[in-house]
Amino acid sequence: xxxNDKTAxxxxxxxxxxxAMTEILLQNGAQVAILDVDKTAGERLTEELNKxxxxxxxxxxxxNVESEEQIKAAFQKTxxxxxxxxxxxxxxxxxxxxxxEKIVSINLMGVIRGTYLALEHMSxxxxxxxxxxxxxxxxxxxxxxxxxxxxxxxxxxxxxxTRAMAAASAVSGYGIRINVLCPGFVQTDxxxxxxxxxxxxxxxxxxxxxxxxxxxxxxxxxxxxCLLELVTDETKNGEALMLFRKGKQYVTFPSFSE
Ligand SMILES: NC(=O)c1ccc[n+]([C@@H]2O[C@H](COP(=O)([O-])OP(=O)(O)OC[C@H]3O[C@@H](n4cnc5c(N)ncnc54)[C@H](O)[C@@H]3O)[C@@H](O)[C@H]2O)c1
Ligand SMILES: CCCCC[C@H](O)/C=C/C=C\C/C=C\C/C=C\CCCC(=O)O
Numbered sequence: 001x002x003x004n005d006k007t008a009x010x011x012x013x014x015x016x017x018x019x020a021m022t023e024i025l026l027q028n029g030a031q032v033a034i035l036d037v038d039k040t041a042g043e044r045l046t047e048e049l050n051k052x053x054x055x056x057x058x059x060x061x062x063x064n065v066e067s068e069e070q071i072k073a074a075f076q077k078t079x080x081x082x083x084x085x086x087x088x089x090x091x092x093x094x095x096x097x098x099x100x101e102k103i104v105s106i107n108l109m110g111v112i113r114g115t116y117l118a119l120e121h122m123s124x125x126x127x128x129x130x131x132x133x134x135x136x137x138x139x140x141x142x143x144x145x146x147x148x149x150x151x152x153x154x155x156x157x158x159x160x161x162t163r164a165m166a167a168a169s170a171v172s173g174y175g176i177r178i179n180v181l182c183p184g185f186v187q188t189d190x191x192x193x194x195x196x197x198x199x200x201x202x203x204x205x206x207x208x209x210x211x212x213x214x215x216x217x218x219x220x221x222x223x224x225x226c227l228l229e230l231v232t233d234e235t236k237n238g239e240a241l242m243l244f245r246k247g248k249q250y251v252t253f254p255s256f257s258e
Contacts, residue, residue, distance in 0.1 A: 001132065001232050004029035007082040009075065011065050011114060012092030014041035016188035017136060020220035021089050021227050026053045028228065030087065033078040035063040035071075037092070065092045065110030066102075071117050085121045086131035087231055090114040093136060093154075095190050098199030100150040107154035111135050112161060115178070123174040130175025134230050135162050136223075139184045139242055142251060145211075147204035148197075155182075159240055163253070166238030177237040179230040182251065184244030185217045216245030 008025045012018040014036035022032050026049065034049075036042040039062045046060040059081050061074040078085055090111040094103055115133060122128040140148060141155030162180035169176045185191060194209070195202040226241050226248055240251040 001234055002029070003087075003232065006030045006086040006131075007033070007078065007084055008087035008089065009033045009035060009078055009085055009118070010089040010091055011035045011063070011110070012136075013089075014038050014045050016190065017183070017186060017220050017223050018089070018091040019045060020224040021091060022049070022058075024221075024224040024228050025087070025231075026057055028232075031057045031059075031082050033059045033061055033074065033082070035061050035065075035074050035092075037062070037064040065090075065114060066105050068113055068117070071113055075117055075121055079121055084129055085118060086129060088114060088118045088122070088131070088133045089136070089227065090133065090158075091136040093190075095148060095151050095197045096199070097148055097150055097197065097201055100199075103150050103154055107151070108157040108161070111158050115161075115165060119174065119176070122176055125172065125174060128175070131177075132231050133165075133176060133178045134227055135178070135180045137162070137180045137182050137240070139182050139215075139244060141180075142182055142240070142242060145208070147201045147208045149201070163238050163240070170237060177234070179236055179239045179241065181223060181226055181230065182240050182242040183218065183223050183226075184215050184242075185212050186223055187217050187219055191217070218243065218245055 008030045010018050010022050013022045013034040025032050042060045049058045063070045063074040093107045122131050124130045135158050137158040138155040140152045141159040145152050166178040195205045242249050
Protein backbone atom coordinates (compact mmCIF):
# COMPACT_ATOMS: atom_id res chain seq x y z
CA UNK A 1 0.00 0.00 0.00
CA UNK A 2 1.64 3.26 -1.11
CA UNK A 3 1.06 6.13 1.28
CA ASN A 4 1.03 9.07 -1.11
CA ASP A 5 -2.10 11.11 -0.40
CA LYS A 6 -3.48 8.55 2.04
CA THR A 7 -5.01 9.97 5.21
CA ALA A 8 -3.90 8.68 8.60
CA UNK A 9 -5.23 9.33 12.09
CA UNK A 10 -2.84 8.78 15.02
CA UNK A 11 -4.06 8.92 18.63
CA UNK A 12 -1.64 9.92 21.39
CA UNK A 13 0.36 11.56 18.60
CA UNK A 14 1.74 14.62 20.42
CA UNK A 15 4.78 12.82 21.80
CA UNK A 16 6.65 9.56 22.19
CA UNK A 17 5.76 6.67 19.88
CA UNK A 18 2.74 8.47 18.37
CA UNK A 19 4.91 11.41 17.35
CA ALA A 20 7.38 9.05 15.61
CA MET A 21 4.48 7.28 13.87
CA THR A 22 3.17 10.64 12.66
CA GLU A 23 6.58 11.59 11.28
CA ILE A 24 7.15 8.34 9.37
CA LEU A 25 3.67 8.55 7.83
CA LEU A 26 4.35 12.16 6.74
CA GLN A 27 7.77 11.22 5.36
CA ASN A 28 6.08 8.59 3.22
CA GLY A 29 3.55 11.00 1.74
CA ALA A 30 0.48 10.59 3.94
CA GLN A 31 -1.45 13.43 5.53
CA VAL A 32 -1.95 12.98 9.25
CA ALA A 33 -4.59 13.99 11.78
CA ILE A 34 -2.79 14.30 15.12
CA LEU A 35 -5.17 13.44 17.97
CA ASP A 36 -4.09 14.04 21.55
CA VAL A 37 -5.53 15.03 24.91
CA ASP A 38 -2.53 17.35 25.48
CA LYS A 39 -3.44 20.51 23.54
CA THR A 40 -0.20 22.37 24.23
CA ALA A 41 2.06 19.53 23.09
CA GLY A 42 -0.19 18.75 20.11
CA GLU A 43 -0.23 22.34 18.87
CA ARG A 44 3.52 22.71 19.39
CA LEU A 45 4.23 19.54 17.36
CA THR A 46 1.82 20.54 14.60
CA GLU A 47 3.49 23.93 14.25
CA GLU A 48 6.88 22.20 13.94
CA LEU A 49 5.58 19.65 11.39
CA ASN A 50 3.83 22.33 9.33
CA LYS A 51 7.20 23.99 8.76
CA UNK A 52 8.77 20.72 7.61
CA UNK A 53 5.95 19.10 5.60
CA UNK A 54 3.52 21.96 4.76
CA UNK A 55 0.43 23.17 6.61
CA UNK A 56 -1.92 21.14 4.39
CA UNK A 57 -0.38 17.84 5.54
CA UNK A 58 -1.28 17.89 9.25
CA UNK A 59 -4.27 18.70 11.39
CA UNK A 60 -4.23 18.80 15.20
CA UNK A 61 -7.41 17.74 16.95
CA UNK A 62 -7.65 17.92 20.72
CA UNK A 63 -9.21 14.56 21.59
CA ASN A 64 -9.45 12.34 24.63
CA VAL A 65 -9.89 8.70 23.57
CA GLU A 66 -12.03 8.18 26.69
CA SER A 67 -14.75 10.26 24.99
CA GLU A 68 -16.81 8.70 22.21
CA GLU A 69 -18.14 12.18 21.37
CA GLN A 70 -14.63 13.65 20.97
CA ILE A 71 -13.38 10.76 18.81
CA LYS A 72 -16.49 11.01 16.64
CA ALA A 73 -15.97 14.76 16.16
CA ALA A 74 -12.25 14.29 15.41
CA PHE A 75 -12.92 11.62 12.75
CA GLN A 76 -15.65 13.80 11.20
CA LYS A 77 -13.28 16.79 11.02
CA THR A 78 -10.55 14.57 9.48
CA UNK A 79 -12.94 13.38 6.78
CA UNK A 80 -14.12 16.96 6.07
CA UNK A 81 -10.51 18.16 5.82
CA UNK A 82 -8.80 15.30 3.99
CA UNK A 83 -11.72 13.49 2.30
CA UNK A 84 -11.62 10.16 4.17
CA UNK A 85 -9.60 7.95 6.50
CA UNK A 86 -7.28 5.19 5.19
CA UNK A 87 -5.08 4.47 8.21
CA UNK A 88 -5.87 4.52 11.93
CA UNK A 89 -3.19 4.11 14.61
CA UNK A 90 -4.86 3.50 17.97
CA UNK A 91 -1.76 4.40 19.95
CA UNK A 92 -2.81 6.52 22.98
CA UNK A 93 -1.99 4.80 26.23
CA UNK A 94 -0.95 5.40 29.83
CA UNK A 95 0.75 3.51 32.64
CA UNK A 96 -0.45 4.20 36.17
CA UNK A 97 -1.40 1.11 38.16
CA UNK A 98 -2.98 3.22 40.94
CA UNK A 99 -5.73 4.49 38.61
CA UNK A 100 -6.52 1.09 37.15
CA GLU A 101 -9.98 1.90 35.82
CA LYS A 102 -8.51 4.78 33.84
CA ILE A 103 -5.86 2.52 32.26
CA VAL A 104 -8.62 0.17 31.12
CA SER A 105 -10.66 3.09 29.79
CA ILE A 106 -7.77 4.56 27.78
CA ASN A 107 -5.61 1.57 26.80
CA LEU A 108 -8.32 -0.98 26.00
CA MET A 109 -11.66 0.80 25.72
CA GLY A 110 -10.00 3.67 23.79
CA VAL A 111 -8.78 1.19 21.16
CA ILE A 112 -12.22 -0.40 20.89
CA ARG A 113 -13.97 3.01 20.71
CA GLY A 114 -11.56 4.24 18.06
CA THR A 115 -11.87 1.07 15.97
CA TYR A 116 -15.68 0.92 16.03
CA LEU A 117 -16.06 4.62 15.19
CA ALA A 118 -13.46 4.37 12.40
CA LEU A 119 -15.33 1.47 10.78
CA GLU A 120 -18.16 3.93 10.01
CA HIS A 121 -15.74 5.90 7.80
CA MET A 122 -13.35 3.18 6.61
CA SER A 123 -15.42 0.02 6.05
CA UNK A 124 -16.32 -0.75 2.47
CA UNK A 125 -19.68 -1.93 3.82
CA UNK A 126 -20.51 1.64 4.90
CA UNK A 127 -19.15 3.47 1.85
CA UNK A 128 -15.52 3.78 3.01
CA UNK A 129 -12.39 3.00 0.99
CA UNK A 130 -11.10 0.26 3.33
CA UNK A 131 -7.57 0.61 4.70
CA UNK A 132 -5.55 -0.48 7.69
CA UNK A 133 -5.74 -0.15 11.48
CA UNK A 134 -2.67 -0.65 13.67
CA UNK A 135 -3.11 -0.84 17.43
CA UNK A 136 -0.27 -0.25 19.87
CA UNK A 137 -0.18 -3.01 22.50
CA UNK A 138 3.11 -4.01 24.17
CA UNK A 139 5.31 -7.01 24.86
CA UNK A 140 3.42 -6.91 28.15
CA UNK A 141 0.38 -8.09 26.16
CA UNK A 142 2.25 -11.30 25.30
CA UNK A 143 4.22 -12.10 28.45
CA UNK A 144 3.26 -10.76 31.87
CA UNK A 145 4.85 -7.69 33.38
CA UNK A 146 4.41 -8.51 37.11
CA UNK A 147 4.73 -4.91 38.28
CA UNK A 148 1.85 -3.85 36.00
CA UNK A 149 -1.02 -6.36 36.13
CA UNK A 150 -3.71 -4.00 34.83
CA UNK A 151 -1.47 -2.53 32.13
CA UNK A 152 -0.66 -6.16 31.13
CA UNK A 153 -4.38 -6.99 31.04
CA UNK A 154 -5.19 -4.03 28.79
CA UNK A 155 -2.41 -4.89 26.36
CA UNK A 156 -3.44 -8.58 26.27
CA UNK A 157 -6.94 -7.27 25.56
CA UNK A 158 -5.67 -5.15 22.68
CA UNK A 159 -3.88 -8.18 21.18
CA UNK A 160 -7.03 -10.32 21.43
CA UNK A 161 -9.34 -7.57 20.17
CA THR A 162 -7.07 -6.93 17.19
CA ARG A 163 -6.87 -10.58 16.15
CA ALA A 164 -10.63 -11.14 16.49
CA MET A 165 -11.44 -7.91 14.62
CA ALA A 166 -8.99 -8.80 11.84
CA ALA A 167 -10.78 -12.12 11.36
CA ALA A 168 -14.18 -10.41 11.54
CA SER A 169 -13.06 -7.89 8.92
CA ALA A 170 -11.81 -10.59 6.56
CA VAL A 171 -15.00 -12.65 6.85
CA SER A 172 -17.34 -9.65 6.66
CA GLY A 173 -15.61 -7.80 3.80
CA TYR A 174 -14.79 -4.52 5.56
CA GLY A 175 -11.69 -4.18 3.35
CA ILE A 176 -9.66 -3.25 6.44
CA ARG A 177 -6.52 -5.01 7.65
CA ILE A 178 -6.00 -4.85 11.44
CA ASN A 179 -2.64 -5.51 13.09
CA VAL A 180 -1.01 -4.96 16.47
CA LEU A 181 2.42 -3.72 17.52
CA CYS A 182 3.99 -5.24 20.63
CA PRO A 183 7.09 -3.20 21.52
CA GLY A 184 9.34 -3.96 24.46
CA PHE A 185 10.68 -1.04 26.51
CA VAL A 186 10.82 2.18 24.46
CA GLN A 187 12.59 5.39 25.46
CA THR A 188 9.62 7.75 26.12
CA ASP A 189 8.05 9.67 29.00
CA UNK A 190 6.03 6.56 29.88
CA UNK A 191 9.24 5.01 31.24
CA UNK A 192 9.91 7.89 33.65
CA UNK A 193 9.05 7.96 37.41
CA UNK A 194 8.59 4.21 37.32
CA UNK A 195 7.97 3.61 41.05
CA UNK A 196 5.13 6.13 41.14
CA UNK A 197 3.48 4.54 38.09
CA UNK A 198 3.51 1.08 39.68
CA UNK A 199 1.18 2.03 42.59
CA UNK A 200 0.78 -0.90 45.02
CA UNK A 201 3.47 -2.77 43.00
CA UNK A 202 6.18 -0.14 43.49
CA UNK A 203 8.15 -2.75 45.48
CA UNK A 204 8.66 -4.50 42.11
CA UNK A 205 10.48 -1.52 40.58
CA UNK A 206 13.88 -3.25 40.98
CA UNK A 207 12.64 -6.44 39.32
CA UNK A 208 11.28 -4.34 36.45
CA UNK A 209 14.59 -2.50 36.16
CA UNK A 210 16.37 -5.87 35.90
CA UNK A 211 14.05 -6.88 33.05
CA UNK A 212 14.70 -3.55 31.32
CA UNK A 213 18.44 -4.20 31.57
CA UNK A 214 17.99 -7.77 30.32
CA UNK A 215 15.86 -7.07 27.22
CA UNK A 216 17.06 -3.49 26.59
CA UNK A 217 15.41 -0.26 25.53
CA UNK A 218 14.62 0.67 21.93
CA UNK A 219 13.94 4.02 20.24
CA UNK A 220 10.64 5.37 18.98
CA UNK A 221 12.01 5.25 15.42
CA UNK A 222 12.33 1.42 15.67
CA UNK A 223 8.61 1.24 16.51
CA UNK A 224 7.76 3.64 13.66
CA UNK A 225 9.65 1.42 11.18
CA CYS A 226 7.53 -1.55 12.28
CA LEU A 227 4.36 0.53 11.94
CA LEU A 228 5.32 1.33 8.35
CA GLU A 229 5.79 -2.38 7.62
CA LEU A 230 2.35 -3.27 9.01
CA VAL A 231 0.70 -0.41 7.13
CA THR A 232 2.31 -0.98 3.74
CA ASP A 233 2.53 -4.81 3.56
CA GLU A 234 -0.86 -5.80 2.21
CA THR A 235 -0.33 -9.46 3.15
CA LYS A 236 -0.46 -8.61 6.87
CA ASN A 237 -3.80 -8.98 8.65
CA GLY A 238 -4.32 -10.14 12.24
CA GLU A 239 -0.57 -10.06 12.86
CA ALA A 240 1.16 -9.20 16.14
CA LEU A 241 4.63 -7.75 15.52
CA MET A 242 6.88 -7.88 18.59
CA LEU A 243 10.04 -5.81 18.73
CA PHE A 244 12.76 -5.33 21.27
CA ARG A 245 16.50 -4.79 21.23
CA LYS A 246 17.15 -8.34 19.95
CA GLY A 247 15.06 -7.66 16.83
CA LYS A 248 11.52 -7.98 15.50
CA GLN A 249 9.39 -11.05 15.13
CA TYR A 250 5.84 -11.94 14.04
CA VAL A 251 4.24 -13.74 16.97
CA THR A 252 2.86 -17.25 16.45
CA PHE A 253 -0.23 -18.22 18.44
CA PRO A 254 -1.73 -21.68 18.99
CA SER A 255 -4.01 -22.73 16.15
CA PHE A 256 -7.38 -24.32 17.01
CA SER A 257 -8.71 -24.57 13.48
CA GLU A 258 -7.28 -28.01 12.57
N1 LIG B 1 7.26 3.45 26.19
C1 LIG B 1 7.21 2.12 26.24
O1 LIG B 1 8.09 1.47 26.78
C2 LIG B 1 6.09 1.40 25.55
C3 LIG B 1 6.28 0.04 25.23
C4 LIG B 1 5.26 -0.65 24.62
C5 LIG B 1 4.07 -0.04 24.31
N2 LIG B 1 3.90 1.28 24.64
C6 LIG B 1 2.61 1.88 24.29
O2 LIG B 1 2.82 2.86 23.30
C7 LIG B 1 1.78 3.84 23.37
C8 LIG B 1 2.41 5.22 23.40
O3 LIG B 1 3.17 5.33 24.58
P1 LIG B 1 4.44 6.26 24.72
O4 LIG B 1 5.50 5.43 25.32
O5 LIG B 1 4.68 6.98 23.48
O6 LIG B 1 3.91 7.22 25.87
P2 LIG B 1 4.02 8.82 26.04
O7 LIG B 1 3.54 9.06 27.42
O8 LIG B 1 5.35 9.30 25.61
O9 LIG B 1 2.96 9.38 24.98
C9 LIG B 1 1.59 9.07 25.12
C10 LIG B 1 0.78 10.12 24.36
O10 LIG B 1 -0.60 9.75 24.51
C11 LIG B 1 -1.34 10.88 24.91
N3 LIG B 1 -2.52 10.45 25.66
C12 LIG B 1 -2.55 9.94 26.93
N4 LIG B 1 -3.82 9.72 27.29
C13 LIG B 1 -4.60 10.06 26.24
C14 LIG B 1 -5.99 10.08 26.02
N5 LIG B 1 -6.85 9.69 26.99
N6 LIG B 1 -6.45 10.49 24.83
C15 LIG B 1 -5.58 10.92 23.87
N7 LIG B 1 -4.28 10.97 24.03
C16 LIG B 1 -3.77 10.54 25.20
C17 LIG B 1 -0.37 11.70 25.74
O11 LIG B 1 -0.78 13.06 25.86
C18 LIG B 1 0.92 11.51 24.95
O12 LIG B 1 1.03 12.47 23.92
C19 LIG B 1 0.97 3.49 24.59
O13 LIG B 1 -0.18 2.75 24.21
C20 LIG B 1 1.91 2.61 25.41
O14 LIG B 1 1.22 1.74 26.26
C21 LIG B 1 4.87 2.02 25.24
C1 LIG C 1 7.63 0.22 33.90
C2 LIG C 1 7.86 0.34 32.43
C3 LIG C 1 6.68 -0.22 31.70
C4 LIG C 1 6.81 -0.20 30.23
C5 LIG C 1 5.64 -0.88 29.62
C6 LIG C 1 5.83 -1.16 28.20
O1 LIG C 1 4.66 -1.45 27.51
C7 LIG C 1 6.89 -2.16 27.93
C8 LIG C 1 6.90 -3.45 28.27
C9 LIG C 1 7.96 -4.28 27.74
C10 LIG C 1 8.26 -5.51 28.08
C11 LIG C 1 7.84 -6.21 29.32
C12 LIG C 1 6.71 -7.08 29.15
C13 LIG C 1 6.67 -8.35 29.35
C14 LIG C 1 7.82 -9.17 29.56
C15 LIG C 1 7.63 -10.46 28.88
C16 LIG C 1 8.59 -11.24 28.57
C17 LIG C 1 9.99 -10.95 28.83
C18 LIG C 1 10.79 -12.23 28.93
C19 LIG C 1 12.23 -11.89 29.02
C20 LIG C 1 13.00 -13.05 29.48
O2 LIG C 1 12.98 -13.33 30.68
O3 LIG C 1 13.64 -13.65 28.63
